[in-house]
Amino acid sequence: MNNKTALLVMDMQMGITSRLPQQGEVLINKVADAIKAAREKNILVIFVRVGFRRGMPEVSPNNKSFSAMKGQMTDAQLEAFMQIHPKLEMSEKDILVNKKRVSAFSGSDLEMILRANDIAHLILTGIATSGIVLSTIREAFDKDYQQTVLSDACADTEEEVHQFLVQKIFPKQAAVKTIEDWKCTL
Numbered sequence: 001m002n003n004k005t006a007l008l009v010m011d012m013q014m015g016i017t018s019r020l021p022q023q024g025e026v027l028i029n030k031v032a033d034a035i036k037a038a039r040e041k042n043i044l045v046i047f048v049r050v051g052f053r054r055g056m057p058e059v060s061p062n063n064k065s066f067s068a069m070k071g072q073m074t075d076a077q078l079e080a081f082m083q084i085h086p087k088l089e090m091s092e093k094d095i096l097v098n099k100k101r102v103s104a105f106s107g108s109d110l111e112m113i114l115r116a117n118d119i120a121h122l123i124l125t126g127i128a129t130s131g132i133v134l135s136t137i138r139e140a141f142d143k144d145y146q147q148t149v150l151s152d153a154c155a156d157t158e159e160e161v162h163q164f165l166v167q168k169i170f171p172k173q174a175a176v177k178t179i180e181d182w183k184c185t186l
Contacts, residue, residue, distance in 0.1 A: 010125065016128075045091070
């Protein structure tokens with residue numbers, strides 16, 4: 001493993017990537033590029049996805065977004081929703097983490113995996129910038145992880161929100177780089 005670093009590929013699953021029809025393919029290609037670079041440098045790749053049991057018993061009626069999803073999805077639809085985008089092929093060395101809420105840490109074993117692998121630096125990619133990326137940055141910052149956000153490997157349904165976060169908010173708690181700039185540091 002390289003430099004105690006892990007690349008987090010967050011919420012790049014069919015039920016979420018399909019919400020960005022125009023920029024979705026561009027984002028998927030960018031994330032695939034980051035994954036390739038990480039693997040070439042022996043950086044641990046961790047896929048993080050929203051994942052629930054059949055019937056979604058983990059979802060409270062008090063959770064506005066997930067409870068709406070629970071009422072609308074069959075178990076088969078949930079299974080399809082959770083599938084990692086096929087263009088982002090997982091290797092046998094990659095780790096898959098299921099989370100139950102917005103942050104990559106919430107309801108998951110991510111922190112245990114990071115500690116077991118002596119990870120100190122997180123490279124963040126994913127969708128949505130205002131969802132999992134923001135929530136994970138905040139929680140990882142509070143847990144004292146060093147972080148780098150790959151700005152062109154994250155996206156949001158609102159480009160203005162994405163730009164505001166990567167330009168104004170994220171630099172307070174993480175380095176913000178393009179994939180190409182990050183690759184130059186490997």
